[in-house]
Amino acid sequence: MPHVLVLNASYEPLGVVPLRRALVLVLENKALCLEESGAFLHSETRVIAAPSVVRLKRFVRVPYRGPVPLTRRALFARDGGRCAYCGGVATSVDHVIPRSRGGTHVWENVVAACRRCNHLKADRHLRELGWRLRHQPTPPAGLAWRIIGTGHRDPRWLPYLQPYGADDAMARIDSVVTAPQQQGVVAAS
Structure with missing residues (x-):
């Protein structure tokens, strides 16, 4: 509708x-x-x-x-539906600093990611993989x-x-x- x-x-x-x-x-x-x-x-x-x-x-x-709420839909709109690591079509949400390592669920730590990159990254830091973000995540x-x-x-x-x-x-x-x-x-x- x-x-x-x-x-x-x-x-x-x-x-x-x-x-x-x-x-x-x-x-x-x-x-x-x-x-x-x-x-x-x-x-x-x-x-x-x-x-x-x-x-x-x-x-x-x-x-x-208050601030813009962090939702999956708003995150994908902010990132244009593209993976923050490779630029492919994003299908999932990834925490730049994994939650298992103290990362929080905030705009500055959450990006859209494709399934492949999210799986490869798992719960590791970007520097451990030698990766970098295509753009720095900021709150809208x-x-x-x-x-x-x-x-x-x-x-x-x-x-x-x-x-x-x-x-x-x-x-x-x-x-x-x-x-x-x-x-x-x-x-x-």
Whole structure:
């Protein structure tokens, strides 16, 4: 099912909801449709354009949310779905400093990895293998990462997310995805 970006009355991104929820907001006159997806929904008496971006009519006060939560989906979005060691398609999560050796489950210590690299690395440090990371893992910052971290992205959302760090987020994702893939593991210099 398609997803819709929900903006506060001040155009601040609040989150991503399923199309059905967004449609209910619009039909109950609680939100305005700012962008349409191009698809149409039909009922017995009406034809309605499916929204892609909606803005609430009344301002909703949002409490402080803290840092972007570390989830598998957000991690894969940060790393562009590519292995941090070889650049292949990532299928698993790896701790740079293994948890068995005191590593923690935080943004700075977790990367996306392919099955092969994760298996070869096991519970060893990178220096023991002579490997290095393709990019240093850092926590994502900015309100746009809360939206991008959901794994749902629509190009029509970008103009509404740009003031909140979407350009930086998309550039990080695109730089990892478009980087030339290398065969094997990158050796230390």
